[in-house]
Amino acid sequence: MTLISPDQPTYVLAPVTDVDRHALDAAIDAAEPGALLMALIHHSGDTGLLDEFAAGLDQERRRAQAQGHPPAIMGEYPPAVAAQVRDRARRLLHAPLTPRIAVPDDALFRRMAQVCVDDTVGDEYVPHLREQGGFEAARRVVPTTRKPPADFTVAIIGCGMIGLNAAIKLGQAGFRYQVFEERDDLGGTWSRNTYPGAAVDTPSHFYSYSFELNPRWSKYYPTGTEYLQYLHHVADKYDIHPHIAFSTKVLGCRWDEDTQVWDLTVRHSDGSVRTHHANAVITATGVLNAAAIPDIDGMNTFHGETMHTAQWRHDVDLRGKRVVVLGTGCTSVQVVAGIADQVESLDVVLRQPHWIVPERKVAADVPEAMRWALEHIPYFHQWFRVKTYWWAADKGWSIPRIDEEWYATHVSASPANDALMQVCLDYLDQAFAERPDLKETLTPDFPPFAKRIVKDPGFFDAVKRDNVSLHRASLQRIHPDGVVTTEGKFIAADVIIWATGFKLEYLGFLDVVGRDGITLAQEWADENPRAYLGITVPGFPNLFVTAGPNAAPNHGGGHNVTSEEHVHYIVECLQHLIENGHTAMEPTRQATDDYNRRVDEELDKTVWKHAGTATGYYRNKAGRAWVACPWRLVDYWAMLRAPQPRDYVFTSAPRD
Structure with missing residues (x-):
């Protein structure tokens, strides 16, 4: 892939001459x-x-x-x-x-x-589409009459899509910053997931920065490798590498009330542990980080090879092997489509199928x-x-929303939800006209959007191969030479692939201590994280959480949209501090509670809350929908244009 790299942003256009x-x-x-x-x-x-x-x-x-x-x-x-x-x-x-x-x-x-x-x-969509379409940069709202002081620094934890975006926009706004990246490469999920078939499931010409369009995508849905290359191009163009500390893990952050700064405990690549100071902290670690590997009896007895899709072992040759894949979500369907023609046998064990939609361009x-x-x-x-x-x-905003009268007598949640379900059912009918057994195995019994919708990268074709078998079950026990399903079937195996996703962690892996010694783990105990606008938390001044609770655009769009919206809001917040001579800001408890009450009320009308038989990470252990953002993308975008001072408490000088 060759990327154009002019000095100006891509929304600045020049005449094109010498046209063939x-x-x-x-x-x-x-x-x-x-x-x-x-x-x-x-x-x-x-x-x-x-x-x-x-x-x-x-x-x-x-x-x-x-x-x-x-x-x-x-x-x-x-x-x-x-x-x-x-x-x-x-x-x-x-x-x-x-x-x-x-x-x-x-x-x-x-x-x-x-x-x-x-x-x-x-x-209401006009300014939103101007920005997201790449016609112009996001418009600044807070006045910019004062430059950030030279000693005002921002720590960014993580250098995936959001961390890289934050670095670019902070630099353009004149803020000093340092990025701490635990891995030895940037890119987040796209440096971590290198399994066969790894690809973006959002269109490439949209799933990219609005300020850095790329006309040279080779596919309408790019591979993970190509997307990582795009992110490297962006980092190079905006000269971000000098600001990134790779192989550097932030162990914890503690707010110092006397100095009004965050003290970050950081383990560096040489093994040393040092303290860094920052006036503000942006977490850009995502929420799906730690591989979720089930604890199954006999795991340690297996004589073959095992791997999680996010820890792919390229040293393992799958050709001619008997392979078992556990899971059938977005990752699983890509892996199965990617390896089915290489292996001797492929057994896909799935607890619950997902609704799968056809997409003409997903592999085009x-x-x-x-x-x-x-x-x-x-x-x-x-x-x-x-x-x-x-x-x-x-x-797609109306599709997850429930029509109670309709839902009382249908698997689907509403006429709009049913329209999507019929598309999926028609696709199942067409794909498995000769294999009703496969159709039955792959037909969910819950409404679309209750679990993540999957776009078919060739999975339906792969499972019809003679060397591929599907099992509607889970794993009960692992033997040295294979696995036993919960249906009691033994499957001989040389390789087990965990396509089981990630543990959803809202900063549970990071020791964050805010004002008066309260920890974020305490504030977000019992899998119940709450944040104002999904970004700021009472008691944690100048801490900005990206991809926070109830901030995911599950009805449509992509992570890139909220990425840019969150970063824009953070820059506006920091500029508000500078303009008004404040040292710190945190949301009021009332504003946070009021916002989350509205979030819960809106989500109570959706299949993310009332999911039927669907299981997955969209709900916490108490059944609360804790991932999805309930608002239209344009409405959430409007909320994040600038901070509302009435919803914040500001500190103007260090306390004595």
Whole structure:
């Protein structure tokens, strides 16, 4: 993968000259027509194209309905309209590719967005889509009349997607920072998960930083290796490496009330343990860190090889081996699809299946002509990102929400939830028309979204192979030469692969001591973590938790969205301290309790709380939905534009 690396952010565009006409024609043929039409409007300045094509889309929709045709895939232009867009582009796009309209005003932007995605776009989405589409940087809200003092430092714990983002944005805002990374590489989950088939399950042209678009993705859903390469590119471009201490583990943090700083106990790569000081701490460690390996009788007696997917052993040759995989979530389906053709036999043991959806592009390459369009046609990439995001984000907000009358008599939770379930059931019917046994094994008995939805990377094809068997069970005991399932079946094995995910830990592995000696472990005891906006905690001044409790966008979008939102909010908080001469801030107990009361009330209407028979990490041991954020992505984004001073307690000087 070759990445472009200009000095300016990717939302700053320059005219494209010396355009190869053959390359442009091929790009027009390959380009997504909605985004291509928007690029054409930027280039020509002809906003009349919006009304013309909006009318054409409506006409084609009514014609298809009158003829009894099934509705088109959401947002996909009908062939006739797509052909008209391409024909107009061939006539109007020419070198140099110089936009006559740069980023349009809000009213025009909204009109363009609606025609691009072929859907109604509310006013509240305009600033959100401008930012997430990569048209402009996140707008600063807190005044910036004062620069951060030279001795004001921020400690960032972890250098995955969020930690790297935090480093970039803190540096741009003028804050000194230090990143502590326990591993010997950045990238978080993408340096940890190197199993066969490891890939992002969110579209690559969206699952990336809005301020650093990459037009050269080789796949629509990139491999883990390619995504890690992208993160390395970002770190190099923004010169982050000098600020990262690798192989360095933060053991604990203690707030010093006298000095108004955090004292961090850190074990360095040479084994020495030292104390570092920081005015603020950002935790960017994620929540799925420690591999969850079940404790099964006889584990130590096994004569073969074992490995967890997050601790993949590349020294183990699977060719010709008898392999048992435990689990059937996102990781398992990727591993099974990746190794089924290498092994002698593959037995997949699953306690509960997930709902699996078809996705045409999950393993598809991005054609070279499409990559050319993304890289060379001004604003095409931004609009393609908007369209990808639109249909992968808040359009799914209603699906996990419960219609009580419907749910009382259905497996699905509502008509919207049922529509997705029917897509999954149709996919099962088509995939296993000749194998009703496999269909039965892989059909869940709970509503979609109660467990994470899985996009099929080739799993359904893999399990139909003669050397693959499915077992609706768990493991009861391990013998030297195999395993016994809870159904009493013995399976001979040379290798056992734990595709069992991670222990969900909201900083339980870190010793954090706040004001008056209270520990975060005490504050979050009994698997009941609470935070204001999912980020700050009463009693822990200047501690900012990213990917905190009830902050995950489980209905759609991706981790990258909340990553940027959290980092933006933190920078705004720190700037508020500087502007007002404060040394520390923490949320009030009332604001935190009020916020979490609203969170619980909203989640009580969802399948994340009332999950039927589904098990998994979405709920804690008391049954509380502790992972999902209940708000639409656009609403949560709006909440995180800047701190509300009334919800915080500020300290203006060290106490005597």
